[in-house]
Amino acid sequence: xxxxxxxxxxxxxDAPLATRNEITPKLGFALVVLLALVWLIPFLxxxxxxxxxxxxxxxxxxxxxPSMKPTLDNIRDAWDIGDFPRYFLNTTIICTGxxxxxxxxxxxxxxxFARLAFAGKTLIFYLFLLxxxxxxxxxxxxxxxxVAKLGLYDTLTGVMMPFFASAFGxxxxxxxxxxIPTELEDAALIDGAGVFARIRHIYVPLSLPSxxxxxxxxxxxxxxxxxxPLMVINSPDKRPLTVGLSVFTTTAEGTQAWGTIAxxxxxxxxxxxxxxxxxxxxxxxxxxxxxxx
Amino acid sequence: xxxxxxxxxxxxxxxxxxxxxxxxxxxxxxxSLPAYLLLLPSLIFLAAFTYGAVGRVIVDxxxxxxxPRAPSRFVGLDNVAAVLADPAFTGAVVNNLIYAVGTVxxxxxxxxLFALALSRTNAVTSALRxxxxxxVLIPMVAASALFLFIFLPNVGLLDHYIGxxxxxxxxxxxxxxxxxxxxxxxxxxKNAGYYMLFFLAGLQAVxxxxxxxxxxxxxxxxxxxxxxxxxxxxxTFLFVTVIAGLNAVTQVDHVFVMTKGGPSxxxxxxxxxxYQQAVEHYDVGKASAATLxxxxxxxxxxxxxxxxxxxxxxxx
Numbered sequence: 030x031x032x033x034x035x036x037x038x039x040x041x042x043d044a045p046l047a048t049r050n051e052i053t054p055k056l057g058f059a060l061v062v063l064l065a066l067v068w069l070i071p072f073l074x075x076x077x078x079x080x081x082x083x084x085x086x087x088x089x090x091x092x093x094x095p096s097m098k099p100t101l102d103n104i105r106d107a108w109d110i111g112d113f114p115r116y117f118l119n120t121t122i123i124c125t126g127x128x129x130x131x132x133x134x135x136x137x138x139x140x141x142f143a144r145l146a147f148a149g150k151t152l153i154f155y156l157f158l159l160x161x162x163x164x165x166x167x168x169x170x171x172x173x174x175x176v177a178k179l180g181l182y183d184t185l186t187g188v189m190m191p192f193f194a195s196a197f198g199x200x201x202x203x204x205x206x207x208x209i210p211t212e213l214e215d216a217a218l219i220d221g222a223g224v225f226a227r228i229r230h231i232y233v234p235l236s237l238p239s240x241x242x243x244x245x246x247x248x249x250x251x252x253x254x255x256x257x258p259l260m261v262i263n264s265p266d267k268r269p270l271t272v273g274l275s276v277f278t279t280t281a282e283g284t285q286a287w288g289t290i291a292x293x294x295x296x297x298x299x300x301x302x303x304x305x306x307x308x309x310x311x312x313x314x315x316x317x318x319x320x321x322x
Numbered sequence: 323x324x325x326x327x328x329x330x331x332x333x334x335x336x337x338x339x340x341x342x343x344x345x346x347x348x349x350x351x352x353x354s355l356p357a358y359l360l361l362l363p364s365l366i367f368l369a370a371f372t373y374g375a376v377g378r379v380i381v382d383x384x385x386x387x388x389x390p391r392a393p394s395r396f397v398g399l400d401n402v403a404a405v406l407a408d409p410a411f412t413g414a415v416v417n418n419l420i421y422a423v424g425t426v427x428x429x430x431x432x433x434x435l436f437a438l439a440l441s442r443t444n445a446v447t448s449a450l451r452x453x454x455x456x457x458v459l460i461p462m463v464a465a466s467a468l469f470l471f472i473f474l475p476n477v478g479l480l481d482h483y484i485g486x487x488x489x490x491x492x493x494x495x496x497x498x499x500x501x502x503x504x505x506x507x508x509x510x511x512k513n514a515g516y517y518m519l520f521f522l523a524g525l526q527a528v529x530x531x532x533x534x535x536x537x538x539x540x541x542x543x544x545x546x547x548x549x550x551x552x553x554x555x556x557x558t559f560l561f562v563t564v565i566a567g568l569n570a571v572t573q574v575d576h577v578f579v580m581t582k583g584g585p586s587x588x589x590x591x592x593x594x595x596x597y598q599q600a601v602e603h604y605d606v607g608k609a610s611a612a613t614l615x616x617x618x619x620x621x622x623x624x625x626x627x628x629x630x631x632x633x634x635x636x637x638x
Contacts, residue, residue, distance in 0.1 A: 145357040253459075275579050293467070
């Protein structure tokens with residue numbers, strides 16, 4: 030008991046006053062530890078099931094104790110059934126394409142809102158705000174019609190296009206640019222630097238943290254997109270990871286190949302999880318900055 | 323300029339036949355041109371995929387789609403009436419309401435508890451935060467694949483460890499009474515870690531002097547929670563409620579992978595209904611009418627979130 034008290038004291042030494050020492054332990058730090066373990070169970074099962082040989086039988090599938098004879102057969106099977114390298118490539122193309130165009134549109138618009146005076150500024154600003162209210166995922170039906178009319182049905186460009194402009198990113202960059210002292214720009218103006226030179230040499234280098242926060246949120250959310258690519262893409266070789274995984278799961282579910290499903294899921298989510306574990310702090314602060322995705 | 327050439331003014335005024343208001347306006351536009359050019363790329367895409375999309379939804383909702391036998395024809399509010407009279411739609415709305423309340427309240431309560439317990443940054447709490455945040459990062463489709471097995475009758479993880487204790491093994495995803503709850507569990511698991519971040523940020527901002535004063539006054543931890551922390555975090559609570567509410571209407575990937583809205587429409591949510599109408603029944607009119615109805619509700623919700631945001635910024 031005394032040991033626990035000591036442990037709590039250590040754990041909450043530097044906590045903000047709001048939670049230091051008394052409230053949290055009474056609300057049950059132990060409960061949260063327990064819940065965090067529960068939260069990990071699906072991941073734990075995924076890893077254990079991936080390494081379990083099929084010879085253990087269907088009844089052993091739910092055991093969380095790892096098999097004594099781990100095997101890579103499930104990973105090999107999953108790799109053979111699903112076209113994962115292709116899915117990865119498609120998802121990477123989609124996320125990179127969206128991000129690259131976004132970085133341009135968002136920087137230009139953010140600069141205009143942060144530093145230029147122009148007629149109708151408030152009106153256009155509200156027009157951008159409106160985009161945040163018109164939840165994009167609900168507009169899938171009219172946007173599919175438009176993408177089809179543009180001849181982009183069943184293309185990766187069609188998947189990317191609705192996200193090329195980002196009101197959220199524009200506001201994020203506007204805020205970052207506004208924080209940069211005007212004196213820096215004045216100096217560049219005296220040197221005769223044009224708008225693009227000033228954006229490139231002053232605003233962009235000084236706003237890198239905001240750019241990286243935006244990049245993390247943009248890539249994570251489009252990496253996970255499912256419904257929109259599901260509607261736009263028809264050819265199997267253009268499927269992104271999410272659509273590929275859902276087809277893979279449906280196929281393997283019929284054959285009760287749960288080890289293979291676990292392996293496929295592991296293949297799909299491993300890259301993002303590893304990236305997160307390496308850049309944990311950056312990820313978390315980016316998500317906090319981005320209250321509205 | 324006016325000192326150097328005073329006579330030039332009236333001449334210029336006569337030379338330009340346009341009224342002064344127009345001239346001033348065109349001068350303003352000319353001065354604004356660089357800004358417009360910078361905004362143009364964004365505005366083109368916003369116009370096509372947001373504002374234009376809303377316009378097309380309205381038009382599509384008013385028309386009946388052309389068939390091989392008949393051209394498309396104006397039907398007024400018939401589509402809206404048809405959607406409102408469709409038991410599948412009203413069922414989806416009710417399901418979505420239950421789903422919203424049943425996911426928003428527990429996931430926020432858990433997120434707040436997590437934040438209170440993990441507000442200090444050290445190796446242990448960082449690891450726990452990461453564990454709780456991991457589900458946020460993975461695609462809903464991947465989460466669904468994992469939970470498909472967890473909910474699998476007889477052999478699944480849930481039945482293997484807990485189901486055996488029950489008198490009858492429930493068919494988690496096959497029973498209409500339970501399937502919606504099962505879908506909610508995934509959502510709570512997926513989102514609680516995300517909302518935790520906002521509460522963590524909020525807790526850091528609780529003013530120290532108020533806390534210190536409460537210590538001096540001899541207030542207990544529950545009193546501090548009730549009279550200082552909760553009132554301080556009110557804007558955070560509102561803000562997270564709105565985000566969670568939006569998520570409840572826009573996240574449906576798990577419905578696609580796990581239940582396809584079944585059994586007997588028990589897990590059909592509004593966005594899945596829209597998808598079904600458009601892609602499975604080719605009824606763009608009905609899909610658009612349903613979209614329009616949901617957009618109205620969501621715009622109200624989001625407007626609320628901006629007011630909350632504005633208040634939060636104004637307060638700090």
